[in-house]
Amino acid sequence: MALRDIKPTRSELISIKRKIKLSERGYNILKMKRDGLILEFFKVLEQAKDSRGEMLNKYQKAAEMIALANTVEGKIGVKAAAFSVKETPEIELRNKNIMGVVVPEIKSSQVKKSLVNRGYGLLGTSSVIDEAAESFEDLVDTIIEAAEIETALKRLLDEIESTKRRVNALEFKVIPELTEAGAFIKMRLDEMEREELFRLKKIKARTSAKARTST
């Protein structure tokens, strides 16, 4: 806000003072929100690290199991068993609120199945297929869990970023500019008051001088 655009009036000064008060209150609240979000972010970050590690372990296990299944049953056997699976896992998406940030809550179903519900027959397959299927079911479950945590992390990070921008804008732009404008108006009003006083004094002096010459 350029100072030349400001009207140096009392009402403007009152309005600016109100704005400064509001901005300072908003600044304090946003600063608290930012600090709270950062605390929450670190909590979720720990969970994300754990879930990443778990996901990596499960991926390695699943890769090892599929390699074993390929070794024992051959690619033909593994592919034929894979044809048995028709159902795709169902995912239910809900929202939850962390300090005003809407994050997803993902619930999965039909990922982990028992041996008899996997779609392939017990009598035409071998145990390596069971182990490979089980390890991939575990992996999918962990991926879904990690997706929930990492989306929450990303949303929290976005919110922290925008809150930080708002706090900085208030701290380094809005409030200083308003304070400067308030000071400018105050200075202009004082100057105008002084000018008025001087003018009145000058009029009074002229009036007194005129009266003296007439008497």
Next chain:
Amino acid sequence: MVETKRGPASYHYVCTRMRVRKSLLIPKEEYLRMLNMSLPEITRSIGETGYKKEIDELATSFSGIDLVEVALSWNLAKEYQRILAITPGALRHFTENYLRSWDIQNVLTILRGKMQGVAAGRIKELMIPAGMKDRAFLDRLLAEETPERVVEALKGRRIHQTLEEGLPEAMETGSFANLENRLYVQFYDELVRDAMSGIKGGRIFLEYIRLEIDVKNIKNLFRLRASGIEEEIRDLMIPGGSFTPRELQVINTTRDRDEFIDLLKKRVHSPPLKSALEGLRKKRPIREIVVELTRIQLDQMERMSKRHPFSICPIFVYLEKKKHEVLNLRAITRGKESHLPAEQIQGYLVM
């Protein structure tokens, strides 16, 4: 009708040929040598051990390890067809019936592929025509549009009725698991009935099949235990062996491992199988148990073939050993491809 008129000379001839063929299978030392080779060396070595023709034939359609795997399967299928061609009378009848398990596998793969909407070419890659249904017949099944049409095309075949009865449920639930189990139960039931029908050599065949059923049931019991399944399992067990499905159901509900092993040992007659079960008291990965039981089964079958040198046993032992040669070679190549340690691959070889 089963042909039983041929004399003992043809039995001697075919059993001797089986023994000769068995002696040409890859020996244990060669597998151990392969385990220390690199993948290209193994592929070259496989090409030099009787699989060259199939590798050359398929080289235009496949490459790398897939080529080796498909060539091994094709060789197995051709070898089984050659065995059928030289097997006479009742032996042929038993062999044909025994090889029908491959038909079940192929038909189920076609049905599943059709239900999932997989292209016929991709399903065809998974076919191993080692059973009674040859490549041309399987191609005809592959050309059908829907699973219902595939089942319709099997009219007049042994598996048709079971397929027709089980297909609606499979289509509704999207799972062929129950149908698959029913087909294999029917398969073993027919093998047992054939063996008991008074055909010459039936008694030995029955002994052989019972051993296979027992080993398969025990393996599956271990699988079910590993998955923590205690519910109704009678439909998942094969009748006709030393245990009835009801007995297996009771054994499966026994949580204590020692008690579980004791119950199995009580009914098992074969001493090597008993001692193998004794070794399973300690908790081990299920895949190791399965390999161990397969080794015992093959060893027992080998003993039976020595006890009955001119019977169905030498043929079946050769069929099984040939199958395991293919499985071993596939395990070595796939294991090497996945960079598994040689010791781990060796653990899965049945030598």
